[in-house]
Amino acid sequence: MKKRQSPWIAYATAFLSVLILLNCMTWKSLAAPRIQKTKSPVIIMIDPGHGGENEGTKEGFILEKEMNMITAQVMKEELSNFEGIEVYMTRDGDYDLSLKDRAKAAESVHADFLISIHYNASESHALYGSEAWISLNQEYHNQGYQLGTMFLREYREMGLMLRGIKTRRHSKGNDYYGVIREAVNLGIPAIIVEHCHVDHKNDRAFCDSKEDFEEFGRADARAVAKYFGLKSSKLGIDYSAEAETLPEVIPGTLVPRATQDATAPELCHVALNSAKFDEDKVSLTVSAKDPESNLAYYSYSFDGGETFTETIPWPEGDILTGVFEGSFTIELDVPDGTIPEICFRAVNPYDLDCVSNVITFNQPFVKPIVEETPEPSYEDATEKVTAPAEKIAEQESHVTAILLTCVVVVATLFVFFLIAYLVHARKNSKSQKSK
Numbered sequence: 035m036k037k038r039q040s041p042w043i044a045y046a047t048a049f050l051s052v053l054i055l056l057n058c059m060t061w062k063s064l065a066a067p068r069i070q071k072t073k074s075p076v077i078i079m080i081d082p083g084h085g086g087e088n089e090g091t092k093e094g095f096i097l098e099k100e101m102n103m104i105t106a107q108v109m110k111e112e113l114s115n116f117e118g119i120e121v122y123m124t125r126d127g128d129y130d131l132s133l134k135d136r137a138k139a140a141e142s143v144h145a146d147f148l149i150s151i152h153y154n155a156s157e158s159h160a161l162y163g164s165e166a167w168i169s170l171n172q173e174y175h176n177q178g179y180q181l182g183t184m185f186l187r188e189y190r191e192m193g194l195m196l197r198g199i200k201t202r203r204h205s206k207g208n209d210y211y212g213v214i215r216e217a218v219n220l221g222i223p224a225i226i227v228e229h230c231h232v233d234h235k236n237d238r239a240f241c242d243s244k245e246d247f248e249e250f251g252r253a254d255a256r257a258v259a260k261y262f263g264l265k266s267s268k269l270g271i272d273y274s275a276e277a278e279t280l281p282e283v284i285p286g287t288l289v290p291r292a293t294q295d296a297t298a299p300e301l302c303h304v305a306l307n308s309a310k311f312d313e314d315k316v317s318l319t320v321s322a323k324d325p326e327s328n329l330a331y332y333s334y335s336f337d338g339g340e341t342f343t344e345t346i347p348w349p350e351g352d353i354l355t356g357v358f359e360g361s362f363t364i365e366l367d368v369p370d371g372t373i374p375e376i377c378f379r380a381v382n383p384y385d386l387d388c389v390s391n392v393i394t395f396n397q398p399f400v401k402p403i404v405e406e407t408p409e410p411s412y413e414d415a416t417e418k419v420t421a422p423a424e425k426i427a428e429q430e431s432h433v434t435a436i437l438l439t440c441v442v443v444v445a446t447l448f449v450f451f452l453i454a455y456l457v458h459a460r461k462n463s464k465s466q467k468s469k
Contacts (some may be wrong), residue, residue, distance in 0.1 A: 086130035094232030108251025
C-alpha cells in the first residue's frame with residue numbers, strides 16, 4: 035500500500051517554489067545579461083568625431099576634434115590590453131570623414147559596435163552633464179541602451195550629472211543623427227557618447243586638460259570591456275561577470291524612458307510649508323510629474339517667473355533606472371527686504387520644462403537691524419595707551435627747555451657782575467696808587 039503524502043509537504047513545496055520564482059523575478063528586474071550576440075574576437079570601431087575643417091565645438095580648452103582624438107586614442111590603447119577584442123579607429127589623423135564613410139569603415143571590419151566619441155556644448159550655455167544617443171531601430175535600440183548604461187555608469191562614478199540615454203527622430207521617421215543612421219543602414223549597431231558639456235562651469239573641471247580627456251578614454255574602455263565581459267591577464271582584470279549586470283530590456287521593443295519625449299512635464303506644483311520673515315527663510319515642497327520621461331533638473335524664481343536660477347539636478351533621482359522622487363522639500367534664502375513671488379520649473383532630459391504655480395506673500399522678508407558697538411581696533415587701543423606717555427614726554431621737554439633758559443640767564447648775569455666787579459676793582463687800585 036502506497037503511503038499517502040502529507041498535504042503540508044505539498045503546501046511547503048508550493049510556497050518555496052513561489053519564493054524562488056519571486057526571487058528570480060526580482061533579480062531579473064535589477065540586472066540582465068547582454069542581449070547582443072557576438073563572436074570572438076569582439077570587434078570595435080572607435081570614431082573620433084569631427085576632424086579637419088569640421089572642428090566641432092570651440093567652447094572648450096581645445097577644439098572638440100582634438101579632445102575626441104585624445105580620448106579615442108587612449109580608449110584604443112586601454113582596450114588593446116584585453117583578450118578577445120580587436121580595436122580600430124575611423125581616422126588616425128586630423129582630417130574629416132563623411133558620416134557614410136565612418137559607417138563603411140565599421141562595416142569593412144564587421145564591427146560589433148561603432149562608438150562615436152564627442153564632447154558637448156549648448157547654445158544657451160546652460161546645460162551640463164553626460165548623455166548617450168542610440169538608434170530608434172528596434173533591432174539595435176536595446177543593444178545601444180545596454181552599452182549606453184555602461185558608459186553613463188562610468189561617468190557617474192567620475193562625479194558627472196547624467197542626462198540619460200536618448201533617441202532623436204528625424205523628420206523622415208528614422209534616426210536623426212547621421213552616423214547612427216548610416217551605421218544601422220549597414221547593419222552595424224552605433225552609439226554617440228557625449229562625455230560632458232565643455233561650456234558649463236559644472237562640467238569644466240572634468241575637461242580642462244589633456245589628462246582629463248585621457249581619463250575619459252580609460253572610462254570608455256572600462257565601459258566597453260564590462261559590456262562585453264572581457265578579461266585582461268596583463269592588467270589582472272576579469273569583467274566577465276559585468277556582462278550580467280546590464281539593465282533588462284525586451285527584444286524588439288523600445289525602452290520607454292529612452293524614447294524621445296516631445297512633451298513637457300505635465301505637472302509642477304509648489305506648496306508653502308513655513309515662512310520666517312525675520313530670518314529671510316522659506317520652506318517649500320516641490321512636486322512634479324512626467325509620465326513619459328525622467329525629471330532631470332529644477333530651478334526657481336523669486337519674481338514670478340521673470341528670471342530663474344541656474345538649473346539644479348533633480349534630487350533623489352536615477353536617470354538610468356527611471357526611479358526618482360516626485361517631490362522634495364527645500365529651504366530657500368529669500369533676498370532681504372523683498373516680497374517674493376516664488377515659483378519652480380521642472381525640466382526633463384529633453385530640456386522641456388513645466389512652470390509651477392506662484393507662492394505670494396503679504397509682507398516683506400526683513401531681518402531686524404541690530405546696532406552693534408564697534409570694538410576698538412588695535413590702532414585705537416595703541417593710540418589710547420601711548421597718548422599719556424607722549425604727553426609726559428612733551429611736558430618733560432618743556433621743563434628741560436625752561437631749566438636751560440634759566441641756566442643761561444643766571445650764567446649771563448654771573449658773567450656780567452663778574453666783569454663789573456673786575457672793572458670796579460681796577461679803578462679802585464688806580465685811585466689808591468695816585469694817592
